[in-house]
Amino acid sequence: MKSAKWWILGALLVVLIAISWATRLENQNQNEEIQNPYGNVGGEFTLVSKDGLVSLSDYRGRIVLLFFGYTLCPDVCPTTLAKIGAVFRELSINEVSEVWGMFITVDPERDTIEKVSKYADFFHENIIGLTGSPEKIEKVAEKYFVLYQKIDHEDPALGYTVDHSATTYLIGRDGQVVELFRHRATIEEIVQSIRVTLDD
Numbered sequence: 001m002k003s004a005k006w007w008i009l010g011a012l013l014v015v016l017i018a019i020s021w022a023t024r025l026e027n028q029n030q031n032e033e034i035q036n037p038y039g040n041v042g043g044e045f046t047l048v049s050k051d052g053l054v055s056l057s058d059y060r061g062r063i064v065l066l067f068f069g070y071t072l073c074p075d076v077c078p079t080t081l082a083k084i085g086a087v088f089r090e091l092s093i094n095e096v097s098e099v100w101g102m103f104i105t106v107d108p109e110r111d112t113i114e115k116v117s118k119y120a121d122f123f124h125e126n127i128i129g130l131t132g133s134p135e136k137i138e139k140v141a142e143k144y145f146v147l148y149q150k151i152d153h154e155d156p157a158l159g160y161t162v163d164h165s166a167t168t169y170l171i172g173r174d175g176q177v178v179e180l181f182r183h184r185a186t187i188e189e190i191v192q193s194i195r196v197t198l199d200d
Contacts, residue, residue: 038177045140047130050117063099064171068146070107071119076166085123101127106148
């Protein structure tokens with residue numbers, strides 16, 4: 001059942017991105033004002049940080065870089081968060097004051113508030129670690145079309161890993177997703193998009 005849900009969400013995300021780009025190209029060709037192609041992605045949420053409850057709306061008026069992962073991730077999460085940390089270091093002091101990162105765990109069973117907070121903070125002080133109940137995490141993930149699935153090791157003593165999508169979401173001052181970054185996006189590309197968003 002979970003496997004079927006995984007592939008259905010994956011197919012929806014692919015279709016959404018394809019439609020978004022088709023809409024963008026059509027509007028460009030017609031020289032019309034481009035509407036947000038990611039208007040159906042994301043939304044308000046409230047999760048738990050080391051300082052208490054955090055809602056996306058608490059950051060209205062600022063820019064947010066949002067990423068989903070888990071602290072025991074062997075590759076994608078540390079490299080992505082390291083990239084986000086590098087993005088912050090490329091920004092000016094004034095720009096950094098208007099940009100925040102959010103790291104939402106998809107492994108709430110193992111990622112305690114303390115663990116996810118220390119992990120996020122290691123990469124940059126502007127990155128907030130967030131967790132919640134499995135049910136709340138699932139609801140937030142569905143809003144952002146995030147795919148994740150627990151994979152058990154053959155040896156039960158080794159526990160499990162979590163396969164998950166690796167998209168970073170750029171959220172504008174109004175709380176709406178304005179751009180999606182794949183794992184291969186460069187620091188320079190993200191910095192440039194942030195600066196454009198800050199100027200909007």
